[in-house]
Amino acid sequence: MTGYLRTLWLFYRRHLRVQPLRELMALAGVAAGVALLFAVQVAHRSVTGSFEDIAHGVAGDATLELAARGDKGFDQKVSEDVEKMPGVEAAAPLLSEQIVALGPKGRRELTLVGATEQVIPLHGALSSQFQRASEASHKGLLLLTEPTARAIGVKPGEAVTVLVGGRTERMTLNAALGSDRIGVAADSPIAAAPLAIAQSVAQLPGRITRVLIEPAPGREAALLGALKARYGATLDPRPVDTELKLLAGAAGAERQVTLLFSVISLVAGMILAYNALLLASAERRRFIVYLIETGAPESMVLASLGFDALILGLAGCALGLLAGDLTSLLAYGGLPGYIAAAFPVGPQRTITSQTVEIALAGGMFAALAATILPALSILRSGAVTQRDGMARTLSLTAKASASQGTTLAAGIALVGGSVLAALLAPAVTIEALVGLAAGIVLCLPLAARGLIALAHAASARSGDASARLSVAELRTSAPRTVALLATGAVAAFLMVVIGGSVSDVQSAVRRGAGDLLGSADLWVKPGGAQNVYTTEPFAYEKPQARLARLQRAGVVRSVTPWRDSFLDLPGRRVWVLGPPPALKAQIAPSQLREGSLALADERLREGGWVAISQTIAEERHVRVGGRISLPTPSGYVVFRIAATTANYGWLPGAIVMNGDEHARLWEGGAAGGKRPATSGATSGPTPTQAQPGGEATELAVTLAPGVSAQRGEQLVRAALGPGSGLAVQSTSERRAEVSAVLGSTLSRLNAITIVVIVTTIASVIALMMAAVWQGRARLHSLISIGMGFGQFARLIFYESGTVLLAGCAIGVSAGLVGQYLIDGWLSHTTGSPVHYAAAWLLGARTLAIALLISLAASLAAVVRINGSQPRAAFSTQ
Amino acid sequence: MVERDDGDARTVTATTLERPQARALLELDSVSKRYESVSETIHAVEDVDMSVRERELVALLGPSGSGKTTLLLLIAGLLRADGGSVRFEGRDLASFTKSEALAYRRTKLGFVFQDFNLSAGLSAQENVCVPLLLRGVPHGEAHGRARASLAQVGLERRLTHTPDRLSGGEKQRVAIARALVGEPKLILADEATGSLDTETGDAVLELLAALPREHGAAVVLVTHDIRATRHADRVLQMRDGRLSELQ
Incomplete structure (x- = not known):
């Protein structure tokens, strides 16, 4: 057994010596997938994990x-x-x-x-x-x-x-x-x-x-x-664990987003590793032939492949876990702000054995798939019959084989089916995106044929020998062409999908915050950024009295109290917003889903009506005009539904009710707690005016005309005095705070794109270097017969740039489709009013990055070739 | 004249190798090239004197590692000598600028490699075009000359064939056509028969042997193949970096 393993290890060392760059690149692919999978899992698990620590630490045996x-x-x-x-x-x-x-x-x-x-x-x-x-x-x-x-x-x-x-x-x-x-x-x-x-x-x-x-x-x-x-x-x-379940519910949407991007990351890592191994298929074929000719049984060939996968998987997982740990520390540090506003979650990282196991399983799967798939294609193509080991040429004249046609048809069917499935049933978007990515990968070999045909037609008209030779090089190295194409496509797809959808969510958050906060110039609230939902009440009589002086001085036009809070419904902790009845727009227009905005505003001002998130309405099977019973601190109260809305940035959902009504029910509950708790459902509460001495969670301050926000902010802060414990923020500052906290969950996912860019750059440069090294005899012969430095640099650039840019263009196109699907899914899952805005700029930036990578790779390759003697073209006998 | 008996070979000076009746195309004078590593210094080419006349076919024999490839690289201007001079048509290669060195390889030299080094993605005609396209010859003219060159090696019916549809001998004939198409003064053939069977190798040798006569090009034929000596005007041997002429 030991001898057998030693033999396998000997074979692997041979691969390492022959193709070190390929192994490195495959390793980078697996490691990147594992790192991303691990980091996003840790980030998510830490949220609930830290809260579990507190919950169990406090409750003990209760x-x-x-x-x-x-x-x-x-x-x-x-x-x-x-x-x-x-x-x-x-x-x-x-x-x-x-x-x-x-x-x-x-x-x-x-x-x-x-x-x-x-x-x-x-x-x-x-x-x-x-x-x-x-x-x-x-x-x-x-x-x-x-x-x-x-x-x-x-x-x-x-x-x-x-x-x-x-x-x-x-x-x-x-x-x-x-x-x-x-x-x-x-x-x-x-x-x-x-x-x-x-x-x-x-x-x-x-x-x-x-x-x-x-x-x-x-x-x-x-x-x-x-x-x-x-x-x-x-x-x-x-x-006692209800709170934990509420937290899980609040973090549920984030968990799904995390899951989505983990899966995409793993698939991307797998494809990168697959590409790396695909590169060396000709060399691998020679080795398989060698094994068979030397009498090795098929089991030995398979064991050798399995051993390669094992080593690649183990090394990739080890490297990926280290990189993932670093990523989770650097990129995912801190908390998802919106959850910290409602639950005492800490910044500690929770790494469970399950998290590590999932990352390891993912990495091993990626390594196995990446190793076995190209090998199977080698075995199927008849290794023994192709003894010269020459790479197959993508012929422009030969017709696509039946199997290639079938693969293309399967790819197109997968792409179409996935898009259709996600459009019809947003809940299956995760699966659909994996299908979309897989479908595109299936289409790539024939896309490469098409690309080369196009490049050939274009180069035929060009007087530049480098252009013609680059097309020839592309045709010569079909696996590398497909690998480069796939690398570019996957990287661009990820960047556009993630960057585009994150940007759309952030826009939705900004739009919502703008609507919500646009009714005043300044906002006064206790606490810091964690009180982003303004649910901490304070007695507003004294601050209001102090601000009244500014009113008399003509600085402030009005001061109105808002009363917000959290309320636990079965399975979800909802955000209750209580805008002052004097405010004309009770509902933020960007948040309205169903109902007439004007009528709903009027009804909310009247009292007895609420607007609820669409997700809550669907869960309770109620519609506009229907009734809903809410467990307020004063007892169960039945409200009529004036409109349904999005979730106002609080993923479990929101309820908008008349601020005075909110104050009466919540503050009444404070007294009501002292009363025997016997009140049953109450119907149609009567609105009341906010009483002097009442509580608010936020004061909206409107400045007199001509007073700047900056000047007003200074005066209001001075009027409140240093010991007020209240923070004064301009609308723009408050909007920035809301956007930062509410958008923080998804914006952290942008870190994934950074990892993708780094991996892509490393992969492409490694691909190009490996390609140049493999083809150095031919390249040296070209230099020998009179190819100049500039011509050589252009040859490499055309070769890498054409394919990488084409791959990126495919990836960007698919990414824009993916972004549309994810937006629909986010809208469905999180209840946020996410509007699709095609990430053209990001796509263009991705293409520019691809161009720069091609230039860098070309330069590296040219320097490498020019730095050595052009001996490879000559015999070594 | 200094002569030293060295078994079947004699170490000879430049005077011995030059034939006064023909103009020297290539002259190497006390050329040396060494490679230095951390642990040792290898004298790949040591104090070599050599000349090749116009239309002459010189066979260069020698075992692996004897310095043949280094000598070819020095002649091609792809390596610079540590000592001595390499002169082509009387001009020292060391004095060439980069563009002159490039022009020298493009216009004066032709190469035939052991492994053909044809681009699998190009047809035979396109492969032959490459040296012309590299020097900026218009597309149409390059294709015309490539066609003629392929006809000269008997491949006029294989113009559109890609290398994977050609036999080993045909591939090498395409490589010879590529070397010829620029009408070079000197063709450097490196183990041109090394990848071919005996029969095909013979055919290729005959083709190479005809080049001085039919195309006016001198040929330096680096080879292991003793059959090449039959076609050569002179036979030189390299051993441990030193050059000698076989009798």
Whole structure:
């Protein structure tokens, strides 16, 4: 067995010596596919992984929870009542509040969790450690994780400024907990304090937002039923992992996008590796002939091929995992901003064995396919009969063989079928795109024939000998021509598909943000970029009073409160927008899907009506004019549907309701939490005016005519004072923030295109160098008989440039089709109003890059050939 | 005159090799070429004196690694000598500019290679056209001359055939036609029969032997094939970088 393996290893070493560039290029192809697959998987898994760390760290043995629907929480006494319910083993109250911690070195947006010693019996690693640290110090102040404390530059005992609910509080850092005590959760954006302190900071005395419940063994289902009966009207009794499922739902669209691009990346890597091995098919044929002639059985030939695939796969996977790790650190670092706005997800990377296994399986599959497919074609073509090892010439006169015709027909059918399938059923777009790419690859051999025929016709009229010779070279090396064509096509396809669709999504986000924010000049809100959906409420009486002075001074024309929040529906956490009733355009025009905009705006202003995302309407099987019951903090309320919309950039969906109505139901819920939770469905709520002393999540400030946004921003900031804890942003700044956060998920995928470009450049240069090296005898003979440097450079450039540009043109065309399909799929999957704008500019840029690559490859090849003696043309005997 | 007995060969000076009755086309005077690597210095060509007259066929024999190919590259101006001079029609190749060196190869020399080095993507006629196209001869004229050249080697019926449809001997005849089409003064044939069977090789040798007579070109025939000596005006032998004339 060892001897057999040694023989296979000897064969492989021979390939390495004979075709080092080919092996390197194949390796690069597999590694690129694995790297991209690994990086996007890690990026996605990290989002849910970091949240799982926190969720399990806090909840411990608790399997149920009672959660508030609104940000005001509910009475702490509910926790005591729950504890006394039959079937409850342990219960612990929690209060969660969004804060911004400021230190001398910076700021961090965090979720402050307040708990009591009751969490300790639940054995949650995170909450227990926080609680014990808090008790040990007897100071009862703020606890941060070590990375957070380091980032903002504070040490235990030092002061931390905390921005919360539009106020500024000063707290003392009690302790900073490192990974030695709380594990990977140390990287989470979380802070802790004793419950009483947290309630004081949040100005929610006696209030909590969750009760963690550990049921007695075997009593979970009965207890959940009892909790629903008792609290279900105004609170959410649910399994403790519900939040995790909501996060998975929110990240679902991103997961699908990630999956799509992972698959495309892997296919691209496989094709690049395949191309590399296709290049050496003539040499490989000679080797197979040699093996057969020396009496090696077929099993040995197959074992040799399998061994090649194994080595290529292992080396490619190892290199790909390293590159993928680096890519995930550099290109995919940070968080998908839109998810961080609603869930306390951390920046830590989660690498599971499953992630590695998927990447390895993908890499091995790519290596196997890339190695075996060209070899099979060699075996089928009758290796033994072609002993001279000459590459087959693409004849212009010979007719396409039946098998070539069948392949072309299959390719065209695959392309057509894939496009049709994606158009008719956007849900199968992923599969359709793989089919589209495969179909194009199938069409390439005959496309190469057509291309060479065209080039031949064009060169026949040219007086340039290099042009004619380049066509001859293309015909001579059919596998290389197809390989170059495929490399260009795949690279351009990826770049246009990814770049184009990402650009379309970003445009949709920008358009939506423009619509949403165009009604005011300045925006005032608490928190930073993480509060992009403006769901953190603050008492707006004081800021409004301060801004009233500017109104009197003729700087500000109006100040109107907006009231937004998140609301958990079954399986999805939706964004509830509450524009002020005074605002004429209640619905952003770009977001409207069904219904009359004017009528819907009017109805929303009246109250009792909502506009809901199309995805929610489809899920609930309701239409415009129908009714929907929403679980507000004040109880279930039935609304009529004024219109259906897109998702306003929050992928799980959005609901637009009258801002005053929103304030009444949510703030009423704050009081309602104190009431016995017995309210059933309420129909047709009456709109109310925002009450003085109410809460807003954002203030829209319109400036008086003639006051610039910059001047207004300065005056508003000065009027609010340094301790307001509120950020003032111009509409353009706010729009940029929204675009950056909302567009961040897909824009990170642009990193894929960078990897593709790098791989393509490396592949094409390697291809050209390998091609020149293989054909050096003929090229040296041309130099010997009088080919000048310029003629030689043009020959190589025409040869690589023609094919690469043609491949890129095919790729760009297919990419534009792919972009159209992906746009439809994104629109269907994410609910975003994505409009197709053909990425012509990107396509042109791709062609320009191909041109530059050809020039670079030609130059490298020319330098290489000219740098050596033209001996190859002469005999070595 | 200095003579040294060296078995069946004699080391001779330039005076010995030159025949005063004909004008020297190519003259090599004490030419040396060495290759240096980290571990050793190889004297590929050492102190070689040689001349080739117009219309002369010189056979150059020698084992592998004896320096024959280096000598051809030096004659073709593709390598520069470390010592001595290579003169063609009295002009030292070392004095050539790059464009003059290119023009020298295009107009004065013709090459025939062992492996033919034909482009598989071109027809026989197109392959023969290549040297003319490289020097800017108009397309129509180049094709006409290529046709005539192929006729001279008996391939007028194979104009449109690509190399994969030609036999080994036919391929080499196309290569000879390509070498001839530029009407060179000197043809460098490198193991022209090395890839051919005996019968075909004989035919090719006869064709090459006829070139001085019928086309006025001198030929340096680098070969292993002892049969070539039958057609040669003179036979030189290279061994370990040194040149000697066989009796």
